[in-house]
Amino acid sequence: MTMFSVGERVRIKDSHPPGHRRTPFYVRGKTGVIERYCGDFKNPEELAYGFDGTPKRELYRVRLAQNDLWENYEGPASDTLDLEIYDHWLEKVED
Amino acid sequence: MTTDDRGTHSHDHDHPGTTPDVNETGYYELMAEAMKELLIEKGVVSADDLRRNLEFLDSRDPVDGGKIIARAWTDPDFKSRLLEDGTKAVEEMGLTMGDAELVVVENTDDVHNMIVCTLCSCYPRTILGLPPDWYKSKSYRSRAVVEPRSVLKEFGTELPDSKTVRVHDSNADMRYLVLPQQPEGTDGWSADRLAEIVTRDAMVGVVLPQA
The missing domain is CATH 3.90.330.10 (Nitrile hydratase alpha /Thiocyanate hydrolase gamma)
Incomplete structure (x- = not known):
């Protein structure tokens, strides 16, 4: 059982810890949908400092609507941005 | 080398149509080079590992x-x-x-x-x-x-x-x-x-x- 399932709405944490992070600033605090579960991977935020990267983290692809990312987005409402987010950066969204 | 001994005259002027042979190493290039030398010195990777990886990437x-x-x-x-x-x-x-x-x-x-x-x-x-x-x-x-x-x-x-x-x-x-x-x-x-x-x-x- 993975922590999140495909199609589930998730929020990417609006957190700003210092150091090596793989969650780009432009998606922090934004809401999207789980597109797929990619597998468990060593945590790059630990690997970056010489630790062994364990425990491994679940990695998900999250799909966000471009309209939710940018004010005055140039394209149609159907355009999306997909990217990979580790489980500890995701939180459930209550419907 | 205290004086310019590469040519017959000193180079305080440009020659038309030539590019000065400047090859300054940037900060990050220098850091990468230092890191590479350290990794080799400590035996983490060998110079040949690096060379083989570069050769592989260049072949793609x-x-x-x-x-x-x-x-x-x-x-x-x-x-x-x-x-x-x-x-x-x-x-x-x-x-x-x-x-x-x-x-x-x-x-x-x-x-x-x-x-x-x-x-x-x-x-x-x-x-x-x-x-x-x-x-x-x-x-x-x-x-x-x-x-x-x-x-x-x-x-x-x-x-x-x-x-x-x-x-x-x-x-x-x-x-x-x-x-x-x-x-x-x-x-x-x-x-x-x-x-x-x-x-x-x-x-x-x-x-x-x-x-």
């Missing part, structure tokens, strides 16, 4: 990517496997993804896919070779996510609003390859012939392949 080019796409166009079973698990499917063709995993995203009548890495320059190097300079530029990396349609237009790719543009930011462990649509007028072409029209830029998703 988009021709392999083109073969993958052409096979997907001509072999529906392979195409399903490629979309299901890209890493495993390219292994069938003797290609490796190294430490990363491959996700293949398919262009359709309704969807166009485009790849970027906003954090650095992640790219499927083992199947496309080294990324082009524009892919690594700050301009592409920032604009591809904010205004993908404008960026595509600059590459000569104008898409109707009826087509969804999906931008994929390769910010972690996946690498991406776009499976373009087979262009019209190429029915019945052999996989070898098709492979020749699949360009690097088409597999990054900034242009459409042309017959």
Whole structure:
């Protein structure tokens, strides 16, 4: 059982810890949908400092609507941005 | 060397049509070099490991990517496997993804896919070779996510609003390859012939392949 399932709405944490992070600033605090579960991977935020990267983290692809990312987005409402987010950066969204 | 002993006269002037032979090492280049020397000195990697890796990367080019796409166009079973698990499917063709995993995203009548890495320059190097300079530029990396349609237009790719543009930011462990649509007028072409029209830029998703 993975922590999140495909199609589930998730929020990417609006957190700003210092150091090596793989969650780009432009998606922090934004809401999207789980597109797929990619597998468990060593945590790059630990690997970056010489630790062994364990425990491994679940990695998900999250799909966000471009309209939710940018004010005055140039394209149609159907355009999306997909990217990979580790489980500890995701939180459930209550419907 | 206290005086300029390379020529017959000192060089306080420029020679027309020549470029001064300046090769200053930048800060990060110097850091990388120091790190490399340390790793070798401590026995973490050998100079030969590094050389072999560079040799491998330099030997890769988009021709392999083109073969993958052409096979997907001509072999529906392979195409399903490629979309299901890209890493495993390219292994069938003797290609490796190294430490990363491959996700293949398919262009359709309704969807166009485009790849970027906003954090650095992640790219499927083992199947496309080294990324082009524009892919690594700050301009592409920032604009591809904010205004993908404008960026595509600059590459000569104008898409109707009826087509969804999906931008994929390769910010972690996946690498991406776009499976373009087979262009019209190429029915019945052999996989070898098709492979020749699949360009690097088409597999990054900034242009459409042309017959």
